[in-house]
Amino acid sequence: MPMIGRTVWAIPGGHIPLESSGREPEHLSQEQLCVLNATDQDAHLRITIYYTDRDPVGPYPLTVAARRTRHVRYNDLIAPEAIPLDCDYASVVESDVPVVVQVIRQDTSQAENALMSVIAFPVM
Amino acid sequence: MPMIGRTVWAIPGGHIPLESSGREPEHLSQEQLCVLNATDQDAHLRITIYYTDRDPVGPYPLTVAARRTRHVRYNDLIAPEAIPLDCDYASVVESDVPVVVQVIRQDTSQAENALMSVIAFPVM
Amino acid sequence: MPMIGRTVWAIPGGHIPLESSGREPEHLSQEQLCVLNATDQDAHLRITIYYTDRDPVGPYPLTVAARRTRHVRYNDLIAPEAIPLDCDYASVVESDVPVVVQVIRQDTSQAENALMSVIAFPVM
Amino acid sequence: MPMIGRTVWAIPGGHIPLESSGREPEHLSQEQLCVLNATDQDAHLRITIYYTDRDPVGPYPLTVAARRTRHVRYNDLIAPEAIPLDCDYASVVESDVPVVVQVIRQDTSQAENALMSVIAFPVM
Numbered sequence: 001m002p003m004i005g006r007t008v009w010a011i012p013g014g015h016i017p018l019e020s021s022g023r024e025p026e027h028l029s030q031e032q033l034c035v036l037n038a039t040d041q042d043a044h045l046r047i048t049i050y051y052t053d054r055d056p057v058g059p060y061p062l063t064v065a066a067r068r069t070r071h072v073r074y075n076d077l078i079a080p081e082a083i084p085l086d087c088d089y090a091s092v093v094e095s096d097v098p099v100v101v102q103v104i105r106q107d108t109s110q111a112e113n114a115l116m117s118v119i120a121f122p123v124m
Numbered sequence: 125m126p127m128i129g130r131t132v133w134a135i136p137g138g139h140i141p142l143e144s145s146g147r148e149p150e151h152l153s154q155e156q157l158c159v160l161n162a163t164d165q166d167a168h169l170r171i172t173i174y175y176t177d178r179d180p181v182g183p184y185p186l187t188v189a190a191r192r193t194r195h196v197r198y199n200d201l202i203a204p205e206a207i208p209l210d211c212d213y214a215s216v217v218e219s220d221v222p223v224v225v226q227v228i229r230q231d232t233s234q235a236e237n238a239l240m241s242v243i244a245f246p247v248m
Numbered sequence: 249m250p251m252i253g254r255t256v257w258a259i260p261g262g263h264i265p266l267e268s269s270g271r272e273p274e275h276l277s278q279e280q281l282c283v284l285n286a287t288d289q290d291a292h293l294r295i296t297i298y299y300t301d302r303d304p305v306g307p308y309p310l311t312v313a314a315r316r317t318r319h320v321r322y323n324d325l326i327a328p329e330a331i332p333l334d335c336d337y338a339s340v341v342e343s344d345v346p347v348v349v350q351v352i353r354q355d356t357s358q359a360e361n362a363l364m365s366v367i368a369f370p371v372m
Numbered sequence: 373m374p375m376i377g378r379t380v381w382a383i384p385g386g387h388i389p390l391e392s393s394g395r396e397p398e399h400l401s402q403e404q405l406c407v408l409n410a411t412d413q414d415a416h417l418r419i420t421i422y423y424t425d426r427d428p429v430g431p432y433p434l435t436v437a438a439r440r441t442r443h444v445r446y447n448d449l450i451a452p453e454a455i456p457l458d459c460d461y462a463s464v465v466e467s468d469v470p471v472v473v474q475v476i477r478q479d480t481s482q483a484e485n486a487l488m489s490v491i492a493f494p495v496m
Contacts, residue, residue, distance in 0.1 A: 004382050026389075026458075034385035036382055036464075038422065038462075067422065069422045069424055071387070100382040100493045104385050115477065115479055116488050117385060119492070119493050
């Protein structure tokens with residue numbers, strides 16, 4: 001298996017919808033950070049959250065074990081501080097080993113869910 | 125933090141739906157340009173809008189402060205002229221410092237919202 | 249303005265939903281090929297459609313004028329032959345000048361529309 | 373036609389929704405792996421599935437004939453073992469000839485369908 005991924009990724013379009021409809025937890029409005037660590041070493045991630053009108057916050061630490069994937073809700077990044085709902089943000093993910101990063105937003109603020117996803121931008 | 129991003133980005137598939145349903149402003153049909161400037165200098169962007177049947181319009185100036193993100197509705201780009209609703213367009217974003225660009229469309233022209241997103245194509 | 253784009257693009261996941269709901273034409277189920285030609289020369293495209301169980305069909309010619317964008321429904325590619333509805337396909341777009349390609353699917357086969365989009369894979 | 377694609381692709385954000393609504397098969401909740409093989413040789417793929425809390429499973433073999441596309445539901449990858457529904461996973465696709473890979477998720481767990489898609493991350 002070749003070395004899979006990059007060590008820095010960026011996602012400009014972050015936003016967690018304020019409202020939800022439908023059954024929880026599966027229909028909670030949310031934004032997920034999905035990380036694949038296909039290497040044989042644990043990946044230690046540092047996530048930085050950028051805002052429109054104040055300084056960036058972070059790093060948020062996150063570990064993804066060797067040969068595992070981890071799908072984390074941005075809502076669950078709570079230290080150093082939670083990301084406000086209904087607030088524009090961007091995120092940068094740095095890792096000590098190569099990983100691959102995808103973001104998925106589920107919006108259930110209207111009665112039926114909407115989905116969108118991007119592979120994050122591979123910086124280096 | 126490494127230098128994050130590129131200085132020219134392109135998005136072919138622009139279109140702002142004519143109609144909306146649901147509560148405004150959060151459910152307004154819209155297309156958002158989401159920019160991350162992770163550098164230590166303000167980014168001065170020049171946006172050009174391409175059409176199907178007439179010359180490109182621009183540049184639309186936009187500043188994204190250092191270490192900030194900015195999510196702007198294409199509807200709010202009004203000088204030199206507003207982008208018509210229900211009209212196919214494409215956009216090119218040029219910046220004097222590296223940035224990362226993502227576009228998000230929300231379509232509420234039917235009763236429930238639909239979402240789509242792409243990371244813009246990194247030109248250089 | 250730098251040279252924007254590539255000359256060969258690929259999109260594996262083509263499919264035009266069979267059914268539609270809502271007002272036409274804006275809510276017709278469809279897949280759109282969105283091309284930006286930011287150069288000063290007309291782009292002459294040749295589109296090839298790949299299928300699961302028969303030989304590729306094409307080329308479908310398409311011109312995108314200099315400094316214009318063009319958003320074309322795959323349904324409207326009719327010569328050498330129309331693409332069947334509800335049929336898996338893939339497409340390759342070749343151009344004589346650099347362009348940028350994005351694909352958007354709108355599915356209104358259920359009562360409310362769903363959207364998805366990708367920037368095509370830049371081959372060369 | 374130039375050599376189209378890459379030989380290793382990664383997709384972090386896999387998840388097959390547990391529930392569906394609407395007519396089957398077209399509205400079954402599903403995640404599709406869409407592969408284009410534009411070369412003149414059959415592509416022999418090996419798919420590895422990564423999980424959050426156990427070792428990767430695979431390889432799942434898949435053949436895509438020369439000059440064909442193939443859109444396969446992850447649900448249909450059953451040997452060495454089926455992928456559980458409602459379970460986070462990631463996938464890596466290796467091929468002996470260059471291919472292009474896109475993933476499409478359709479979620480009909482609420483009454484109306486939602487769609488999302490990404491071009492997989494091209495590893496090499």
